[in-house]
Amino acid sequence: MDTNTAEHKYRIGDFAAVTGLSSPTLRYYEKEGLIKPHRTENGLRYYTKQYASWIKFLLHLKSTGMTIEQLKQYVEWRAEGDSTIDKRIALLQEVHDNFEKQFAELQHSWTILNDKLDWYKGKVNGHIEDSEDFAAYLKRLNHKE
Amino acid sequence: MDTNTAEHKYRIGDFAAVTGLSSPTLRYYEKEGLIKPHRTENGLRYYTKQYASWIKFLLHLKSTGMTIEQLKQYVEWRAEGDSTIDKRIALLQEVHDNFEKQFAELQHSWTILNDKLDWYKGKVNGHIEDSEDFAAYLKRLNHKE
DNA sequence: CTTTGTACTAAAGTTGGCTTTAAGTTTAAC
DNA sequence: GTTAAACTTAAAGCCAACTTTAGTACAAAG
Incomplete structure (x- = not known):
């Protein structure tokens, strides 16, 4: 079945289907600094399944009233580490x-x-x-x- | 105390304070057909205390996801009577x-x-x-x- | 009766969160 | 190798629900 040798790479359209968002929304979130997908050598975005969990978590926070701006701040702080x-x-x-x-x-x-x-x-x-x-x-x- | 001989007339600013809305918002709701305050001979709006209950009810509906458009429809139907x-x-x-x-x-x-x-x-x-x-x-x- | 505060209208502006468009590039299927 | 689908970017457009602006009129206090 080859389930665990390498993470499957989702292109933006497929990943949009996985998350329930649209491709433009995924690009928009990226532009706003919420996500940072990988890229192929030719510049195409790709996402892994684990990334979907992260996005769903962000969407939960969004539902509770966090703005994109606040989510961005949160993501930035997270990237800075435990401090x-x-x-x-x-x-x-x-x-x-x-x-x-x-x-x-x-x-x-x-x-x-x-x-x-x-x-x-x-x-x-x-x-x-x-x-x-x-x-x-x-x-x-x-x-x- | 003269509490019940005549309903107190609130001008828009005071009524805004009563409802927690702003004067422009009250005018906006009127323009959208949600409310229809009384007018003095000179054209000034006035509202009564009872009107506040009605507005609060509309705001409850709004909180549950009704749009201004839907509220307008509701208000129109209400004005048409039991049919x-x-x-x-x-x-x-x-x-x-x-x-x-x-x-x-x-x-x-x-x-x-x-x-x-x-x-x-x-x-x-x-x-x-x-x-x-x-x-x-x-x-x-x-x-x- | 003047001043200060409040109200009037119509129209333009704002905001957040996307969505659409346009013009070009890469990938996948035949 | 050609073609259609899916991707790329930057920029413009959209929507609901207000909010602000501009120019004018009315009301209340001294």
Whole structure:
């Protein structure tokens, strides 16, 4: 099967399929300093499977609210070695704290959306009185507006 | 105290403070058809406190991923009355389903961010072996990458 | 009644995160 | 060896959601 003699080299199009990103996005991330793929003698980029894990990790950080600029900073510090670990922790901690707040707000909005849908459905199928408006409904559920 | 003889009229600046939005944003939302404040004879907008609840509700929907365009559609249907309830339910349901997926992914990313921070902190204070990389750490926690 | 603060409109500008275009090069299949 | 697909770069374009600017009018305080 030849699975482990040498890492398979993915060209950008195939690697895009692996990561779920587009080729232009991979080039864009490279230009922004997030990734640095290998090159063949003729200048074509190539990526290995391990690289996909790294990119997925970056995308997770991105999802939690890190900007490209912050990711770049993180990647730079990482390349500088262990002396920057405290900086990296501080950066991730900041992202963590911001996300925690937003996440709480998001959960509240999620509750409101669900309550509103339930309220509409209750009105349509007659389980909720016509006279009970959404504010009253929330109050009855003991949910905040 | 004269609390209930007449609703207090907020001018745009004060109302912006109440809602946490800026005056230009309130004007922008109006232009996009999300809100329609009252006007004095001389053309100045004014808002009542009740209006704040409505805006907050719209912002909750916005947080769950609704675009301005979708909010506008929702507001239009609402103005048309009960005959559009099914459409409104369908729209909110779509937003609900999309958000549910994204929310699950977000929770995963949140776990990863927390794991990474814990891993860094464990390395710094010596509770995690230098030899254990992040992938191994995730595996040990039985967390997915 | 003047000054200072706030509001009005329309239009142009900003931002982040890509995506598209254009013109040329390399690779893979036949 | 030819051709089509996939790659290269740099630069321009796009989108949503605001924000800023410019020029003007109204409101509140002294």
